[in-house]
Amino acid sequence: MPINSRLNESGLDQKDAQSIYRYMLLARSISEKSWLLTRQGRVLFSMPCDGQEAADVASAYALDTVTDFIVPYARSLGAMLVKGMTTQEVMLNMFGKAADPNSGGRQMPMHWGHKQLGIISMGSSVGTTIPRASGVALASKLRGQNAVTMVYFGEGSASEGDFHEGLGFAGVHRLPVVFFCNNNGWATSVPVSLQNAEPQVAKRAQGYGFPGVTVDGSDPLAIYQAVKAAVHRARSGGGPTLVEANTIRMMPHSSSDDHLRYRTQEDLENERKLDPIPLFRDFLITTGILDETSDQELQEFVDLEVEEAIELADAAPSAAAETAFNGVYAP
Amino acid sequence: MPINSRLNESGLDQKDAQSIYRYMLLARSISEKSWLLTRQGRVLFSMPCDGQEAADVASAYALDTVTDFIVPYARSLGAMLVKGMTTQEVMLNMFGKAADPNSGGRQMPMHWGHKQLGIISMGSSVGTTIPRASGVALASKLRGQNAVTMVYFGEGSASEGDFHEGLGFAGVHRLPVVFFCNNNGWATSVPVSLQNAEPQVAKRAQGYGFPGVTVDGSDPLAIYQAVKAAVHRARSGGGPTLVEANTIRMMPHSSSDDHLRYRTQEDLENERKLDPIPLFRDFLITTGILDETSDQELQEFVDLEVEEAIELADAAPSAAAETAFNGVYAP
Amino acid sequence: MSEKRFIDAIRDGLREEMAADAAVFLIGQDIGVNGGVFRVTDGLLEKFEAGRIIDSPLAESGMVGVAIGAAMNGMRPVVEIQFADFIFPAFNQVVSEAARMYYRTNGDFTVPMVIRAPYGGGARGGLYHSQSVEAYFAHVPGLKVVVPSNPHDAKGLLKSAIRDDNPVLFFEHKLAYNTVRGEISDGDYTVPIGEAVVSREGQHISLISYGLSVHHCLEAAETLSAEGISCEVVDLRTVRPLDTVTILESVKKTGRVCIVHEDNLTGGVGAEVAAIIAKDGFEFLDAPVQRVAAPDVPSFPYNPGLEDVLLPGPTDIVRAAKELAAY
């Protein structure tokens, strides 16, 4: 297919493509710099999203970012940015400061949640988010609101019983929810071959009576298209869809992990060829949507934004220690 | 297909067919009489298996009844009989007496378990048995024993997260286990349409990387054949199979239930046409494997066996009250 | 005032709150057409629009997870767990998610959800239809745990629970449904969560309890009064948060305490009550703190003889109280 018609076919215009690219760069920049901050001991924990920016950004881009809901997981940084979380807010979260809108420093970094932005809070216990997403969607449906809920999770987490129970319920009630699985082939050090005998999570959807699709996680246009269709289906009463993006994990599982204990350099280098950022950049340049200079500028602009946010967040106050006792119960 | 070749094709001989029929009659007789006992207040609880005798008996018949394992559920009476539990033992269980080998009266009736017979104990919490079955099979595999484990459950229980986790694990390790789902269309009063958008549980198997098959739960030959193939696959290292039998539930969920609150007489009468016992009797008579007289005799014999077991069990002692304090910990 | 059965009080509470607030909906197994296995929701399905009463698949964790999600999106779900024993598959959703949502989001999200479940033995339900599970949840910051003993409190506390912005566990003794009756206020009233009540005044011994066991305490108190031993019965009503003021006031008055529950002894709610008294009521104590509870056996066996010997009842309370009186 000629490259330009790929864009047309995806339903995105040039501005959208630029915007997606910018969010991808921003997510990468935050992820990389957060990693460095953990190496410097200035931030204590990070879960890099490097390699899955296309999946996160393009999928979230298919939502109505004001009225729809996202139930994220720790690597959903790209989606958080699209949904409206500012770089400054993300960095307040990384530093665990009082003004962090996600938890005021109570949760570990990258444990997202922001009521006003329609981001449903996540804890660390993976899988629990999935029936919760069905519940968020049920509430919208019961009230006759046509908001769509999208929940993100990794293929490893899809082994939890809550995955099964969340999808089963959504199927029965044809809920307006999109289940988005980032299949990066790893649950920390456990390869997908030890997680499930069927490596593609999307194959499970038919067991719940709704469609499942697998897309190339390095191709933002394919992701956008698949999710757009799923969101449309959900919004128009057609029920849930399970969308799976085959992504890559370029970095260790987290700042506490050393992936060379269980992966080879060769494997990592091979995977790097699927890095969605240079791939999308090439596409944008080839199609004339971007030129080298504006790309350069954009990158500098993004890096600057992140650097500034880091300095402000680092200088921001932590919550007063005594506040740790407060807020166990709502009044 | 000519009727006789159906038997040949199933791999069963005439004696097997007679034996299966006898077990089906015995299960029905026990189930019916247990129901009556609850109506008389002599027994406090029962979960009738009426309608699924073909599924339970013919499936268990495909196992090596000495070395293989069964992980049952409350309606698996037919399988228990095939596996070697005597009518007397079943009745001791129904009456909750000290000599009940399943639990000595500690568990409710029809909560099976018998170590020497290779019947892995079940509690009431449905679904928990499923990963347990994978564990039993794992142990056999780790020790290089070629025993097969078969676990029974209802389609309603297949909504529990433990179903997902048990099948997932078995798939990864290609365990010698057969997952046998009795799909009777009801979880107590909840119809399958409110349990899962895909009514056939077998469709879920492909998501775990192994085959799933659905068979007519009123046809013992079809059931035997499907399970035999699954057992063979398991024993020869081919891994798990999910076998689903579409069965009927002729009676209320349990002696505490009133199914006319949620089912119509008409629905019940229609379903009765699928009662496996008259269907199989007709087949046996048509093929000359059984005649009316021997059928009559057999039924009387079976009824007598059950009556005798009831009287003995009723007269048998309960465990001494003080023993209730004992056996919380193994020494 | 009118006399009601325990079960009717709860059904009335559900119906009135559903009628008053469109955000309230029910989810549970067999609660629709079938009206629940104990018939608590009998007749409600016809009274409300579609979607207000949801028959759940057999998936407790999913059901609670769905309820939490709905609660975070503006609803006030009331979950029925068919038997308290079957709440364990949902333990993670309750303890890791619902309980700490408010805290972990620094007050951004609330989870106004009620989980109702029948608990307790004596119904020949065996090891998995007889348990008391309140102690597990009474340990969890962020949860409220209510165990009413009578129809008036049951209805009033249920309404408070549904209107509360925190997750509330609400345990109903299955024997109480049809056997416990009592006068109930007319109209819309609530009973506050976290307040104990003195069900019977007394001078010599405080019997502190909750749920069905309160009736065993009242019966024992009656028996003991004939022997000149005057018992005060404190009905905790809520086991988290505990009403320490009412507990300590009673101990101050009597100096002798027996805590009573049907749950196993070790690590039960009685342990915490005893610990509070051993600290803040120490000066008032004239005798060791007694506990009457089920022995440390995994719930109650099915066989009636085996069950009855384990069920704590009035006789056990009388025995413990006499020991206290003789001390």
Next chain:
Amino acid sequence: MSEKRFIDAIRDGLREEMAADAAVFLIGQDIGVNGGVFRVTDGLLEKFEAGRIIDSPLAESGMVGVAIGAAMNGMRPVVEIQFADFIFPAFNQVVSEAARMYYRTNGDFTVPMVIRAPYGGGARGGLYHSQSVEAYFAHVPGLKVVVPSNPHDAKGLLKSAIRDDNPVLFFEHKLAYNTVRGEISDGDYTVPIGEAVVSREGQHISLISYGLSVHHCLEAAETLSAEGISCEVVDLRTVRPLDTVTILESVKKTGRVCIVHEDNLTGGVGAEVAAIIAKDGFEFLDAPVQRVAAPDVPSFPYNPGLEDVLLPGPTDIVRAAKELAAY
């Protein structure tokens, strides 16, 4: 005798038991090639045949269910839960199934399974990588619950746990792994489950604790001794069953008690210990029973300032002990 780190003692215990008994196998997340996120199983994969160390899918309930099934078919599985906080999805399998298998089958089946899990705060793990969860399980008849404080006990108790025919929960404080060192016996030895030990003799006050908190007690005892207050430190080692004899002997000697743990106060193990003392140690008591524990907040927040203010430590123990001494 040789000095070992806590983590090495546990690894040695695992390796020796695996070598001694082919029925022992390990299952957990990331425990194979990766050696576990805390590296407890580091290096074991190469030492044993295929299948003896299984990297589990991310499915705690399934993992424990599989282990129970294997245990019922002749194996002795040792499950690693990556963080104690993540045992809750498996709660039903542990509490409803493993704990009561022996009882419900009237002694027919045993479940010789060990579940190991790192617990505790102070590692900046936030609300879900910091919890103490022993109280939930200490309430369950049929389970044994072990929380060792030092390398010697950790290895000896782990061996006892693996050889025990009952399900045993084994909690290891994550800060202990690399920081707690100690002398360890040579060769194959066991430490019995259910026996407490007096870690430090004293006259005035009994500090009763377990796990990492024992070290806080020892530190506090040292500080207090300089001020003339002599503390006895009782290390429970096992929180179910509790060694009531050792507890009561110490109370008899000192008459003043402070129970210390890192878990939340309400309904923690300290409540049961206090209740036992308030009953059977009542005559020995010269002062109210104190407890030092984390406040009733859902675990420890991530931000170091917020975490540190909640973590109970030596200063809190010193304060409580002084109150007791002054009483």
